[in-house]
Amino acid sequence: MRLILPVLVLVFVLTAAGNAADVDGAAVFTSLKCGMCHKPDKKAAAVSLAEIGRAYMDKEKLVQLFKGDLKPLIESDKWGMMRPQLDKIKALPDPEKDALAGYVMGFK
Secondary structure, X not given: XXXXXXXXXXXXXXXXXXXHXXXXXXXXXXXXXXXXXXXXXXXXOOOOHHHHHHHHOOHHHHHHHHHOOOOOOOOOOOHHHHHHHHHHHHOOOHHHHHHHHHHHHOOO
């Protein structure tokens, strides 16, 4: 419940900012607290950002996952914890999904 207000504020601010080029993927990553589980280059509570980048290979595939148009290419015993987070990502406007995917793919 505590996460809803910051996410809504971020969505409003990022939507007001304009197009995807104006959206900071790192800010989206931080606001959704993705870094609690996903680290840049090492597996922690979940797969690393580098592993995600290698599995999806290009930003568009990751955007498709974020939209719900692609099944996960990485399955783990912790996938159940990721489903609610993915629902939050699906609710973001497309420019934020695109920026988040670009940020993650930067660790490939």
